Amino acid sequence: xxxxxxxxxxxxxxxxxxxxxxxxxxxxxxxxxxxxxxxxxxxxxxxxxxxxxxxxxxxxxxxxxxxxxxxxxxxxxxxxxxxxxxxxxxxxxxxxxxxxxxxxxxxxxxxxxxxxxxxxxxxxxxxxxxxxxxxxxxxxxxxxxxxxxxxxxxxxxxxxxxxxxxxxxxxxxxxxxxxxxxxxxxxxxxxxxxxxxxxxxxxxxxxxxxxxxxxxxxxxxxxxxxxxxxxxxxxxxxxxxxxxxxxxxxxxxxxxxxxxxxxxxxxxxxxxxxxxxxxxxxxxxxxxxxxxxxxxxxxxxxxxxxxxxxxx
Amino acid sequence: xxxxxxxxxxxxxxxxxxxxxxxxxxxxxxxxxxxxxxxxxxxxxxxxxxxxxxxxxxxxxxxxxxxxxxxxxxxxxxxxxxxxxxxxxxxxxxxxxxxxxxxxxxxxxxxxxxxxxxxxxxxxxxxxxxxxxxxxxxxxxxxxxxxxxxxxxxxxxxxxxxxxxxxxxxxxxxxxxxxxxxxxxxxxxxxxxxxxxxxxxxxxxxxxxxxxxxxxxxxxxxxxxxxxxxxxxxxxxxxxxxxxxxxxxxxxxxxxxxxxxxxxxxxxxxxxxxxxxxxxxxxxxxxxxxxxxxxxxxxx
Numbered sequence: 001x002x003x004x005x006x007x008x009x010x011x012x013x014x015x016x017x018x019x020x021x022x023x024x025x026x027x028x029x030x031x032x033x034x035x036x037x038x039x040x041x042x043x044x045x046x047x048x049x050x051x052x053x054x055x056x057x058x059x060x061x062x063x064x065x066x067x068x069x070x071x072x073x074x075x076x077x078x079x080x081x082x083x084x085x086x087x088x089x090x091x092x093x094x095x096x097x098x099x100x101x102x103x104x105x106x107x108x109x110x111x112x113x114x115x116x117x118x119x120x121x122x123x124x125x126x127x128x129x130x131x132x133x134x135x136x137x138x139x140x141x142x143x144x145x146x147x148x149x150x151x152x153x154x155x156x157x158x159x160x161x162x163x164x165x166x167x168x169x170x171x172x173x174x175x176x177x178x179x180x181x182x183x184x185x186x187x188x189x190x191x192x193x194x195x196x197x198x199x200x201x202x203x204x205x206x207x208x209x210x211x212x213x214x215x216x217x218x219x220x221x222x223x224x225x226x227x228x229x230x231x232x233x234x235x236x237x238x239x240x241x242x243x244x245x246x247x248x249x250x251x252x253x254x255x256x257x258x259x260x261x262x263x264x265x266x267x268x269x270x271x272x273x274x275x276x277x278x279x280x281x282x283x284x285x286x287x288x289x290x291x292x293x294x295x296x297x298x299x300x301x302x303x304x305x306x307x308x309x310x311x312x
Numbered sequence: 313x314x315x316x317x318x319x320x321x322x323x324x325x326x327x328x329x330x331x332x333x334x335x336x337x338x339x340x341x342x343x344x345x346x347x348x349x350x351x352x353x354x355x356x357x358x359x360x361x362x363x364x365x366x367x368x369x370x371x372x373x374x375x376x377x378x379x380x381x382x383x384x385x386x387x388x389x390x391x392x393x394x395x396x397x398x399x400x401x402x403x404x405x406x407x408x409x410x411x412x413x414x415x416x417x418x419x420x421x422x423x424x425x426x427x428x429x430x431x432x433x434x435x436x437x438x439x440x441x442x443x444x445x446x447x448x449x450x451x452x453x454x455x456x457x458x459x460x461x462x463x464x465x466x467x468x469x470x471x472x473x474x475x476x477x478x479x480x481x482x483x484x485x486x487x488x489x490x491x492x493x494x495x496x497x498x499x500x501x502x503x504x505x506x507x508x509x510x511x512x513x514x515x516x517x518x519x520x521x522x523x524x525x526x527x528x529x530x531x532x533x534x535x536x537x538x539x540x541x542x543x544x545x546x547x548x549x550x551x552x553x554x555x556x557x558x559x560x561x562x563x564x565x566x567x568x569x570x571x572x573x574x575x576x577x578x579x580x581x582x583x584x585x586x587x588x589x590x591x592x593x594x595x596x597x598x599x600x601x602x603x604x605x606x607x608x609x610x611x612x
Contacts, residue, residue, distance in 0.1 A: 020446030028462045142531075143586035145538055147545050148561055148579035155572040246451030250542055254565075264454075265546055268461045280458050284449040 006299065010292045021284040022074065026067055029277045036273060040083050079278035084270040089278035093260060099169060100259035103251070104244050106175055107182035108237065115187050116233075119194025120226065123202065134191050141188010146247055150181040150254035167256035178255040185247040186240050193236045197229035204228070231302050238294030242287055330601070337599035344595020347588035354585055358404040365398035369555050378571040388573040390564060399555035400577055406556040408585065410471055410549075411537040415529055417475030418536075422482020423518075423525060429483065430490025431513050440483065447480035456539055460548050470549050474539050478532060485528055488611040489521040496520075524608050527596045534589035541582050557582050 037054040038045075045053075054060050058069055073080065079089035115137075122134035157177060158166035165174050201207065202225050210220045249261035256262065260279060267275035339345050366385075372392035379389040387396035429440035447455065459473035493499065494517075502512045541558025543549035545565075550556035552563050557578040564574035597605055 016442060017445045017449055020442065021449050024446060025458065028458060032462055139587060139590060143534060143538075143583055143590055145541055145545075145558070145561075145579060145582045145586070147542060148575065148582065151561065151565055151568050151575050152572075152579070155568050159569050159572070242451035246453040249453060249457070250545070253546060264457070268457070268548065276458070276461055280450070280454060283451070283454060287451070288449050 003299075007292075007296055010295055014288050014292055017288055018285050019071070021288070022071060022281055023067075025277050025281050026070060029273050030063065032273060036083070039271065039273075074281070079282070080274040082267075082272055082275045082278075084267070084272040084275065089275055092263060092275060093279060093282055096258060096260045096263045099257060100245070100248055100252070100261060102175065103178055103182060103248060103257060103259055106179035108186060108244065110179055110183035111186035111190050112237075114183070115190035115194055119191045120198050120221070122191075123195045123198035124221065134195060138188040138192040138195075141184060141186070141191070144184055146181055146185050147250040147254050149184060150177065150251060153177050153181060154254075169258055174255075174257075178251050178257050181254070182244070182247050182251045185243055189236060189240065190233070194229065194233055197232040198225055201225045201229040231298070234301065235294065235298060238291060238298075241290050245283055245287070334599050338595050341595040341598060343591050344598075347591035347595070350584065351588045351592060354404055354408060354581075354588075357401050358408045361401040361405055365395075365401050367395045367398050369394060369398040369402040370553055371395075378567060378574065380571065381573055387577045388571070390560070390574050391567055396560075396574065396577055399560060400557065400581055403555035403557050403560060403578065404581065406467070406550050406554055407537060407541055407544075407558070407582065410467065410474070410540040410556070411533055414471045414474035414478065414536045414540065415532050417471060418478035418532075419482055419525070419529055421475070422479040423486045425479070426483040426486030427490060427513055427518060427521075430487040431494065431517055432509065437487075441487075444480045444483045447477075448484075450477070452477050452481075452535075453539060453542060456543060457546075457548060460543060465548055465551055467550055467554075470540060470543060474536050474543075477539075478536065481532065482525075485611055486521060486525060489524055489607055490517055492607055492610060493517065493520050521607075523600060523604050524611065527593060527600065527604070527608060530589055530593035530596060534586040534593075537582065537586055537589070 035050070035054075037050050037057060037059055040057075041050045041053050058066055061069075070080075077090060079093070081087065082089050082092055085092060118130060118134040118137060121128070122131040125131055154166040154177065157164045164176050165171075166177070168174050198221075202221070206228075207220060207224055210224045211217075215224075245261070248259060249264060251257065252259045252261040253265050260283070264276065264279045267279065338348075372394050373389075374393050376389050376393040377391055379385065379393070381388040385395045385397060387400060390396055390399065425440055429437045450458070455477035456473045459476060460469060463469035463473060499512060499516055502516050507515075540549055541556065541561070544556045544558025544560075545562040547559075547562055550559050552559055560578040561575045564578075567574050597608060
């Protein structure tokens with residue numbers, strides 16, 4: 001199979017999933033109590049106004065036609081109008097997206113910069129102090145309520161020490177606490193996977209060969225061990241994306257970081273259903289898309305997988 | 313006939329021995345054993361809490377609002393002067409209860425679907441797997457938020473939302489467990505004896521994948537607890553004045569500038585409970601039959 005065909009196939013396979021996501025959200029939003037047209041018009045609007053809004057939104061048409069129209073507008077990149085703001089949902093999401101991306105990328109970077117050394121050292125010396133530290137980090141990673149940790153960070157670094165700002169996004173300094181908080185969600189898993197994969201890599205034959213060649217331990221581990229351990233590590237980073245975006249919802253709320261997650265929480269309190277629907281469909285589609293990218297990258301970096309998929 | 317009953321008797325003895333061994337192994341893992349003790353204590357708090365609190369968790373006294381921890385109220389008082397110790401104790405019933413019920417709900421639905429998907433296979437499997445793929449495209453917390461925003465807030469709806477959003481995880485797990493034992497001899501033997509598919513599924517397949525599912529459910533208890541308290545923090549879970557731990561942090565967050573004790577204690581209880589669920593899970597997994605350990609690892 002050629003590379004382009006493989007990519008095309010993966011994209012083709014993802015289409016039913018994305019349609020499914022849209023169907024699920026469409027049904028959920030239609031299950032809502034109350035009349036959306038009435039919600040938009042406000043409590044004081046006349047019956048006539050409500051009816052007109054219903055017509056403009058197409059809510060008077062049969063459900064399947066509404067669904068097809070919704071699907072077609074999605075294809076044009078149109079997620080409808082926000083009930084609260086009256087602006088296109090796409091614009092609202094796009095104006096917030098850069099903040100979420102900066103937060104997520106910084107958090108991932110902090111997590112990787114901490115987890116890789118921790119994992120590698122503890123794989124080499126499990127009984128050392130760093131070995132124990134990495135065990136604690138991996139345990140805490142899956143047990144900490146990150147929103148609480150964020151508040152504790154605010155209490156320490158913003159209130160007590162007055163080192164960093166507690167909320168907002170005006171300067172790079174505002175990024176430190178939210179990114180640190182969010183990175184805790186990833187660090188634990190990443191440390192554990194790094195440790196396990198490095199241990200597995202170090203037990204394999206090519207490492208014995210490399211050692212037998214008389215290479216220094218440093219080169220054996222960095223050049224041969226780590227390189228092969230990278231594959232599961234890259235995979236887990238892709239898988240963690242969902243957790244990262246989910247965690248961003250809580251982190252952004254704690255630090256009033258104006259990303260997509262905060263927009264989602266706000267839209268729930270405004271009962272802005274087109275906005276909720278748009279954000280959820282957007283995030284889910286993004287995760288599906290990034291999973292495809294991870295799969296493709298995986299094929300590119302691992303010659304063994306490449307062999308299986310492309311024949312020779 | 314006599315010989316058969318002797319064999320059955322011996323099998324029963326072997327099973328009892330295995331169980332004793334499991335407990336012995338579990339006990340030798342100190343971290344896991346202590347975690348189980350703490351969890352037992354927290355479960356007792358959840359059951360008996362309301363009868364043993366020093367004061368009512370709902371009685372407010374504005375003149376004592378935000379009092380820091382003291383001998384009189386060792387966790388301090390919240391923004392309405394309510395005793396935080398009482399609230400944390402009574403709150404365990406809601407936080408742990410929601411986690412437990414949603415794990416039961418999600419587990420029952422997910423394992424049933426995974427069992428059917430893995431054992432029957434074919435078109436049924438394809439349909440259930442497509443459905444799982446769709447649900448897995450949502451981060452768990454996002455799915456839970458979407459569901460709760462549609463269903464409306466409330467404890468029942470919270471349990472349903474969290475339960476349903478963990479269903480795909482259980483489907484994946486139980487399906488891959490079924491795949492691993494589907495071609496074992498005892499399944500083939502049952503089939504050869506002419507047992508119905510449903511009989512084999514519930515009498516042979518389910519009991520053999522159940523230990524692995526129970527171990528994983530210990531971890532999912534921690535996950536559901538974090539999820540439920542996270543929703544509570546956002547104001548989408550258990551509503552005030554009910555003292556669920558996450559909701560307590562949510563309503564106390566405004567006061568962290570002057571009185572951080574308001575959020576510290578409920579958060580510590582979430583952290584400790586989640587940690588203990590994870591450590592107990594580790595202990596169970598290590599104490600179990602190595603065969604089951606391999607099954608869990610393969611199921612990912």
